[in-house]
Amino acid sequence: MSQQNADALDVERIRGEFPILEREFEGQRLVYLDNAATTQTPEVVVEAMSDYYRETNANVHRGIHQLSQEASICYEEAHDRVAEFVGASGGREELIFTKNTTESENLLAYAWGLRELGPGDEVVLTEMEHHASLVTWQQIAERTGATCRYIRITDDGRLDEEHARECITDETAIVSVVHVSNTLGTVNPVADLAALAHDHDALIFVDGAQAVPNRPVDVEAIDADFYAFSGHKMAGPTGIGCLYGKKHLLEDLDPFLYGGGMIRKVTFEESTWGDLPWKFEPGTPPIAEAVGLHAAVDYLEGIGMDRIREHEESLAAYAYERLDAEGDVDLYGPEPGPDRSGLVGFNLESVHAHDLASIMNDHAVAIRAGDHCTQPLHDRLGVAASARASFYIYNTREEVDALVEAIDSARQLFA
Numbered sequence: 450m451s452q453q454n455a456d457a458l459d460v461e462r463i464r465g466e467f468p469i470l471e472r473e474f475e476g477q478r479l480v481y482l483d484n485a486a487t488t489q490t491p492e493v494v495v496e497a498m499s500d501y502y503r504e505t506n507a508n509v510h511r512g513i514h515q516l517s518q519e520a521s522i523c524y525e526e527a528h529d530r531v532a533e534f535v536g537a538s539g540g541r542e543e544l545i546f547t548k549n550t551t552e553s554e555n556l557l558a559y560a561w562g563l564r565e566l567g568p569g570d571e572v573v574l575t576e577m578e579h580h581a582s583l584v585t586w587q588q589i590a591e592r593t594g595a596t597c598r599y600i601r602i603t604d605d606g607r608l609d610e611e612h613a614r615e616c617i618t619d620e621t622a623i624v625s626v627v628h629v630s631n632t633l634g635t636v637n638p639v640a641d642l643a644a645l646a647h648d649h650d651a652l653i654f655v656d657g658a659q660a661v662p663n664r665p666v667d668v669e670a671i672d673a674d675f676y677a678f679s680g681h682k683m684a685g686p687t688g689i690g691c692l693y694g695k696k697h698l699l700e701d702l703d704p705f706l707y708g709g710g711m712i713r714k715v716t717f718e719e720s721t722w723g724d725l726p727w728k729f730e731p732g733t734p735p736i737a738e739a740v741g742l743h744a745a746v747d748y749l750e751g752i753g754m755d756r757i758r759e760h761e762e763s764l765a766a767y768a769y770e771r772l773d774a775e776g777d778v779d780l781y782g783p784e785p786g787p788d789r790s791g792l793v794g795f796n797l798e799s800v801h802a803h804d805l806a807s808i809m810n811d812h813a814v815a816i817r818a819g820d821h822c823t824q825p826l827h828d829r830l831g832v833a834a835s836a837r838a839s840f841y842i843y844n845t846r847e848e849v850d851a852l853v854e855a856i857d858s859a860r861q862l863f864a
């Protein structure tokens with residue numbers, strides 16, 4: 450993508466909407482390149498949440514007083530808006546609010562997996578899954594006697610499609626696949642995998658934590674049975690995540706957590722469950738966070754998801770190119786292209802990723818270093834840790850240059 454298109458995003462105006470980006474550390478302006486961990490929050494989201502606390506705060510679905518009714522409407526409308534954002538035509542009934550992607554994953558694995566899986570059943574994952582999926586399915590498989598299989602990746606960080614066809618069979622009960630890898634940046638062919646899973650009467654769960662923030666996602670076009678993502682990675686607040694599920698599948702599931710707000714009728718002997726999505730949202734839910742997520746979705750759509758994707762891909766391609774030119778930087782994941790997202794995983798040959806991140810910090814450049822909750826993938830790559838620079842709507846090419854300069858200093862320091 451050309452710089453002209455990146456400029457079309459009006460990055461300077463966008464930066465002005467994120468006051469945190471003005472922070473300086475020892476006189477150096479913050480360069481925030483840890484967006485795959487958590488994105489920054491624009492003023493409109495902060496304001497929506499503080500307005501809510503100033504003017505509307507009450508518990509939902511409990512009171513008949515005016516404030517409670519208003520808070521309930523805000524909370525319900527947030528479900529509808531987020532459902533619409535990811536193409537769920539069933540609206541709120543198909544969109545459950547959770548704490549984060551991890552809880553969405555656990556909800557599904559406990560509610561569906563414990564009931565449906567047994568010896569002989571297979572859960573098909575990929576070698577690039579985040580621990581949120583991988584560890585959860587491992588645990589459920591251990592309890593039910595099911596088996597986990599892993600679709601291999603190729604040396605250039607793509608899914609091995611032939612191996613996918615070998616792994617997904619009539620024994621497969623569910624395929625659990627990450628839409629965009631948080632370590633490699635790979636964009637997986639989730640619609641093809643969904644078709645493959647359905648050909649074998651299996652379900653598919655897609656971990657969209659790194660996809661929904663930065664590209665248009667249509668869960669129905671993918672034909673995902675379940676799809677999860679987190680508010681804090683998409684300009685929204687922490688404390689809220691989402692699980693999309695096809696209505697008939699959610700109707701058929703029993704709750705994962707129990708308590709108030711999710712029931713229809715309770716006696717000393719038994720209980721029955723309320724309507725979707727409330728039967729999966731017991732207790733006081735993240736109401737202000739839902740208001741914030743609603744505002745974040747409005748904000749992102751106002752910018753345009755296609756433009757966000759183009760901007761990020763352009764920065765990642767530029768970073769990839771500059772790091773590759775360094776000569777002593779190992780890069781992970783596919784080369785820039787349509788199946789690569791806006792993050793770059795790498796290692797400087799002579800410096801451990803943690804040391805590198807620490808030196809970057811001295812330059813006010815915030816990156817992530819470690820295993821990124823993908824330890825088995827790092828084993829597959831043959832490294833214990835990697836560094837990761839991940840971009841969002843407010844990042845610039847100059848910040849990529851700052852990243853490369855900081856790498857140069859690290860090299861000199863360790864020479």
Ligand SMILES: Cc1ncc(COP(=O)(O)O)c(C=O)c1O
Pocket residue numbers: 485486549550551552579581627629630631656658659679690
């Ligand atoms: C691909 C992927 N899945 C799941 C998660 C877990 O998200 P959360 O910590 O919001 O539950 C992350 C977070 O980094 C991620 O990148």
